[in-house]
Amino acid sequence: MLNQIISTLQRLGWIIVDFSANDAVIRIIGNKGLEQSIHIDVSSKCFDLIAKKENITFMIKYIENIDNFSKEKSEELLNIAHIFTAVPLLIGDKNRNGVLEDKILYNRYSINALNYVTFVNVLEQGEYPRIYSKRGGYFVQLKTKEIKQLRQSRNLSLNDIAKKLGVTPKAIYEYESSNIKTRMEHFEEMAKIFKVNVPDFLKQFAETIDIFVRLYKTNYEMIKALSGFQQEIDERLVELGFITYWFNKSPIDMTFEESTGTPAEPKILAVPEQRNVFISEISSVKEAGSLELKKIIQKTEKKLENHVEFLKKFSQILENKCNMVILLDDKLFQDSKHVHGIPIIHENEIPSDAVKLKKIILERKKT
Numbered sequence: 001m002l003n004q005i006i007s008t009l010q011r012l013g014w015i016i017v018d019f020s021a022n023d024a025v026i027r028i029i030g031n032k033g034l035e036q037s038i039h040i041d042v043s044s045k046c047f048d049l050i051a052k053k054e055n056i057t058f059m060i061k062y063i064e065n066i067d068n069f070s071k072e073k074s075e076e077l078l079n080i081a082h083i084f085t086a087v088p089l090l091i092g093d094k095n096r097n098g099v100l101e102d103k104i105l106y107n108r109y110s111i112n113a114l115n116y117v118t119f120v121n122v123l124e125q126g127e128y129p130r131i132y133s134k135r136g137g138y139f140v141q142l143k144t145k146e147i148k149q150l151r152q153s154r155n156l157s158l159n160d161i162a163k164k165l166g167v168t169p170k171a172i173y174e175y176e177s178s179n180i181k182t183r184m185e186h187f188e189e190m191a192k193i194f195k196v197n198v199p200d201f202l203k204q205f206a207e208t209i210d211i212f213v214r215l216y217k218t219n220y221e222m223i224k225a226l227s228g229f230q231q232e233i234d235e236r237l238v239e240l241g242f243i244t245y246w247f248n249k250s251p252i253d254m255t256f257e258e259s260t261g262t263p264a265e266p267k268i269l270a271v272p273e274q275r276n277v278f279i280s281e282i283s284s285v286k287e288a289g290s291l292e293l294k295k296i297i298q299k300t301e302k303k304l305e306n307h308v309e310f311l312k313k314f315s316q317i318l319e320n321k322c323n324m325v326i327l328l329d330d331k332l333f334q335d336s337k338h339v340h341g342i343p344i345i346h347e348n349e350i351p352s353d354a355v356k357l358k359k360i361i362l363e364r365k366k367t
Contacts, residue, residue: 001116002048002062005091009051012123017314019251020048020062026251028313046077046250050086056212057086066092066106066113074109080250083257083277083322087212088112091119104138105129105209112211119211128208131184138184141207148176150194150205164193229284230254232347233327240354242278251314253282255322258354277322278361279315281307284329293331301332308342325361337364 002020009016010029018027029035049060059081063069069090081088090113094100100115107113114129121127132139151161158169158176165172165186174180182190191201226234226246234244234254242256257277283304285296304326311324326333326344333344343364351357 001064001091001093004116005049005060005062005119008120008123009049012053014051014053016052017050018048019050026310046073046080046247047088057084059084059086059088060091061089062091064093065095066090066100066108067095069108069111071109074111076247076250078110079245080247080252083245083255083279089119089211090114091116101133103127103129104131104133105211106133114211122211128210130202130206130208132181132209134181136183139181140184140187140202141179141209142175142182142187143205143207144176144178147190147205151176154194156193161190161193165189227284229286229329229347230282233282233350236347236350240352240357242354252279252311255279276358279311279322279324281311281326282328283326283332285331286329297331304332305339308339312340312342323361323365341365 006016006018006029016027016029018029021027025037027035027037047059047061049058049062051058051060059077061069061073061077077088080086088111090106090108090111092100092106092113093115095106100106100113102115102117103121104118105112105114118129122129130140132141151158158172161172162169167186175182187201187206188198190205191198194201196204230246234246237244237256242258244254244256246254255277281304283300285293285300308324308326315322315324324342326339326342327350328344328346330346330348332346333339334346336344338344343361345357345360345364349360351360
């Protein structure tokens with residue numbers, strides 16, 4: 001199925017970054033069919049593909065049964081999508097209740113999910129789903145103004161409709177005046193009342209669902225248990241007023257960004273252009289044995305060089321405006337201020353002021 005998804009995206013002119021291989025090969029597929037490969041050992045199991053076209057970026061995970069996508073992976077996918085201003089999306093074939101149906105939007109831990117046919121219909125024909133699958137069944141969002149006008153044009157009262165549906169007049173009023181969703185069973189009964197077949201009634205009186213809407217959580221949890229060095233870095237950054245995001249199933253180690261509000265209640269800046277986001281590699285050899293230290297340092301530095309090269313390509317493809325930085329302990333790259341143009345900040349260089357830290361990063365970026 002992943003090959004089908006990639007072929008469809010390629011045919012429709014999307015740029016694709018394919019992380020799905022298990023052999024440490026990442027494919028970059030251009031919108032003109034040009035392809036290149038990057039060999040790097042990156043764990044990225046919270047998503048398979050990044051697809052970009054114009055101002056839309058998808059982070060796509062294909063999974064046969066969407067109910068098998070864990071809460072941990074869902075939260076990590078939401079977080080990394082947030083950092084890259086991308087749309088997280090699950091494409092699957094079934095859930096615990098059976099096959100995922102066409103033209104229906106499902107959800108898994110705040111991530112939109114749909115089947116391949118529905119996804120293709122959206123991209124090719126702009127045919128968005130109108131039905132939500134939620135706990136308790138299927139639901140639709142009525143076009144409030146249109147359904148009210150239809151009822152009034154048929155000289156039917158709220159009470160008339162309520163009696164036929166077996167609900168209260170207040171429920172019908174809510175359907176016509178708020179964002180409350182209507183059960184599909186009630187929607188189909190309403191179609192019968194107004195003598196319109198269900199497919200036509202759906203097109204005329206149910207709102208479409210925009211799968212391009214970015215769904216983010218209001219608070220971001222630490223995803224993995226941090227090592228001693230990672231914990232030290234995290235504490236330093238939080239003290240400076242940054243919000244941190246850690247990953248263990250994504251192609252980056254962590255990111256941090258500025259926030260507004262008090263440290264107890266940090267708020268993400270609402271306007272994307274105002275966000276100052278830093279993508280960071282984190283590495284330490286503090287706990288390495290002294291006899292092997294030199295060899296471990298060389299190996300770690302080589303791995304960092306390769307990974308930094310990948311991150312630069314990754315950021316270029318996404319046209320992302322994040323600043324990249326490498327946060328290291330004092331034993332790595334001791335005499336260096338940057339790697340391939342990416343600033344290095346050693347632990348002992350992290351100042352006690354966020355403005356100074358940003359200034360150091362930007363200065364070394366220019367070196």
